[in-house]
Amino acid sequence: MTVPIAIIGTGIAGLSAARALQAAGHAIHLFDKSRGxxxxxxxxxxxxxxxxxxxxxxxxxxxxxxxxxxxxxxDGHVAEWTPLLYNFHGGQLSLSPDEQVRWVGKxxxxxxxxxxxxxxxxxxxxxxxxxxxxxxxxxxxxxDGRSHGPFSQVVIAIPAPQASTLLAAAPKxxxxxxxxxMEPTWAVALAxxxxxxxxxxxxxxxxxxxxxxxxxxxxxxxxDKMDTWILHATSAWSRQHLDMPKEQVIDxxxxxxxxxxxxxxxxxxxxxxxxxxxxxxxxxxxxxALSDPDLGLYVCGDWCLSGRVEGAWLSGQEAARRxxxxxx
Ligand code: FAD
Ligand code: NAI
Numbered sequence: 001m002t003v004p005i006a007i008i009g010t011g012i013a014g015l016s017a018a019r020a021l022q023a024a025g026h027a028i029h030l031f032d033k034s035r036g037x038x039x040x041x042x043x044x045x046x047x048x049x050x051x052x053x054x055x056x057x058x059x060x061x062x063x064x065x066x067x068x069x070x071x072x073x074x075d076g077h078v079a080e081w082t083p084l085l086y087n088f089h090g091g092q093l094s095l096s097p098d099e100q101v102r103w104v105g106k107x108x109x110x111x112x113x114x115x116x117x118x119x120x121x122x123x124x125x126x127x128x129x130x131x132x133x134x135x136x137x138x139x140x141x142x143x144d145g146r147s148h149g150p151f152s153q154v155v156i157a158i159p160a161p162q163a164s165t166l167l168a169a170a171p172k173x174x175x176x177x178x179x180x181x182m183e184p185t186w187a188v189a190l191a192x193x194x195x196x197x198x199x200x201x202x203x204x205x206x207x208x209x210x211x212x213x214x215x216x217x218x219x220x221x222x223x224d225k226m227d228t229w230i231l232h233a234t235s236a237w238s239r240q241h242l243d244m245p246k247e248q249v250i251d252x253x254x255x256x257x258x259x260x261x262x263x264x265x266x267x268x269x270x271x272x273x274x275x276x277x278x279x280x281x282x283x284x285x286x287x288x289a290l291s292d293p294d295l296g297l298y299v300c301g302d303w304c305l306s307g308r309v310e311g312a313w314l315s316g317q318e319a320a321r322r323x324x325x326x327x328x
Pocket of ligand 2: 058059085086087096097098100184211279280307308
């Protein structure tokens with residue numbers, strides 16, 4: 001019997017590792033605590049349509065990632081997004097065009113991770129709480145007390161603060177991972193029955209509780225009935241208001257949005273708030289991935305590289321590369 005490799009996390013890092021390992025002929029099995037794949041690239045179904053509450057768009061600066069994006073484009077899962085971009089600075093809104101190519105999942109961000117998952121074996125709604133080694137193989141324990149295994153190796157592809165709790169078998173890795181802090185982001189969606197009278201489609205924001213905002217219908221392949229906007233708070237504001245009730249977060253960010261946009265703003269017909277506890281790594285790190293090949297433990301995620309979609313994908317590739325290298 002082939003003993004598969006366990007991969008914890010079906011965000012883009014875990015899926016990137018899974019695809020590379022499967023392509024090399026290995027059996028894998030994925031686990032995720034959520035009901036679906038995508039992690040911070042997932043889209044939330046709602047009365048206002050599918051909402052990209054996490055990653056908004058991504059750029060491809062690395063040659064290998066650019067090649068993967070090209071393939072996703074050819075398969076119809078991503079398209080270029082060319083928003084009318086603004087900058088808000090010193091109380092002023094101004095056009096802020098640039099030459100940067102920006103990509104989005106089509107018809108929603110989660111289309112990418114859904115396509116990557118394909119028919120790979122996966123167990124959803126399964127929060128792994130312990131990763132432990134028997135005489136020869138690894139086993140996983142979940143929050144409901146169920147045991148999963150045996151596995152020949154384990155790839156942990158989740159945010160650092162969550163990963164550190166699974167690394168009891170590798171204290172050195174655990175202490176490195178425990179040193180990585182991640183910042184929260186409050187995300188709010190506001191949907192209006194009547195479109196706002198503004199040409200703005202995306203905006204980098206300074207001097208406000210808001211960090212970024214985007215008009216969902218400006219992204220390719222969306223067929224929103226309402227004019228839906230996604231607002232992301234800054235890390236600092238999110239940290240300071242971590243436990244604020246969702247209704248109040250919506251009120252605050254709605255108010256900040258009304259202040260910065262130069263048009264009248266009716267009451268939204270639909271609102272939604274989501275708190276990402278581990279949205280982005282604090283500070284930069286360029287480790288690629290972490291591993292203890294003799295033990296058979298690999299750790300990856302956006303926080304090992306740039307804290308962006310591209311970094312997460314590359315980190316998954318690096319974890320797979322190290323694992324395959326060790327098996328040679
Ligand atoms: P994740 O996507 O977090 O995947 C980890 C997965 O592991 C999740 O599905 C989670 O459910 C699962 N999991 C966690 N713990 C366990 C456990 N114990 N057991 C089982 N499963 C577990 N990047 C960009 O490039 N451009 C952007 O515009 C952008 N905007 C962003 C905006 C927001 C609000 C946020 C939150 C992120 C944004 N990012 C952006 C960052 C980007 O989304 C991430 O870098 C990337 O998606 C991280 O992928 P990952 O696979 O490393 O982690
Ligand atoms: P990018 O090249 O578009 O942006 C990088 C940064 O440069 C932007 O954050 C912005 O500050 C600035 N910038 C870029 N173009 C600009 C323009 N036309 N006008 C004014 N400022 C501009 O994309 P990249 O490098 O791929 O970064 C990803 C984005 O994801 C960033 O905006 C980052 O803030 C965001 N992100 C958000 C997270 C969150 O939790 N809110 C987590 C991780 C990433």
